[in-house]
Amino acid sequence: MQTINLTSIKKEFTVEASQQTAFEVFTRKIDLWWPRTHHIGSAELTEMVVEPHVDGRWYSKHADGSEANVGYVMTYQPYDLLVLAWQIDGDFKCNPNLITEVVTEFIPEGPTTTRVKFEHKDLHKLGNGKVVESMDQGWGEIMNLYKQFADQ
Template sequence: MIQTVESILRETVVDTDPARAFEIFTADMTSWWPSAHHIGSAPIERIVIEPHRGGRWYTRHEDGTETSTGFVAAWEPPGRVVLTWQIGADWKYHENLVTSVEVTFTEAGPGRTRVRLEHRDLDAFGADAAAMRGTFDEPGAWTATLEAYAVAARIPTP
């Protein structure tokens, strides 16, 4: 029997246009990603999403090491990016584990953007799927992450 685990859905509206909202999400993730949310042994120096389909999503740490999160499955600025999430229930990168995080950026009025995040394909976690969904559904997970992003999106560009 195949288990079907419901996706995690979160959304927010930010006071910036879709192109800037997309840029903040993809090119400036270091400024808003919660510093405790990483799998490396050292603090985050920089989070990188290479801006093309097939690009890497990874973290460079202050000690020079890198940890992978996944890859860019779709790169469609300014409207959509799909990233693979390949971190398992053991909080380590797994090449053969693929879940998807799709983020869309839709105009919600002049200078405003609705940002919708869906973390799907959670069945890929196998026996850990329900537990991982519960983890991602907690207030400190995708909710807090998207809230941190929304705060960063409100800060004017220097």
């Protein structure tokens, strides 16, 4: 069995939305497209939140009233760039001492078309093996859901 050693996950695609809409759907409307199956909470996911400012929290809310931290906002530049700190380790637990970066650029290609460049960097910090391999597929699914919602 071959082990894939990814250091980053990259996704690039075009959405049929203005740069402003693409950015706001990614940030302020993340709860509308984030899959309910992808969370680290101990109960059903009820809401995914990215607070729209530098040092804002990135977290999930759950049916039992609990919250689970995913990370925080490192860079918030409407409508060009969002950098999020991902603080979930290879065991899918929040680790406040860990930071890998989720960088998303929104590049206008026209009044109603935006190129989205997504990269989850520094994956070597999570260790090797199945976790990182499954993250590539997971981010692919998540970005596809975002694209479907942004294209509406």
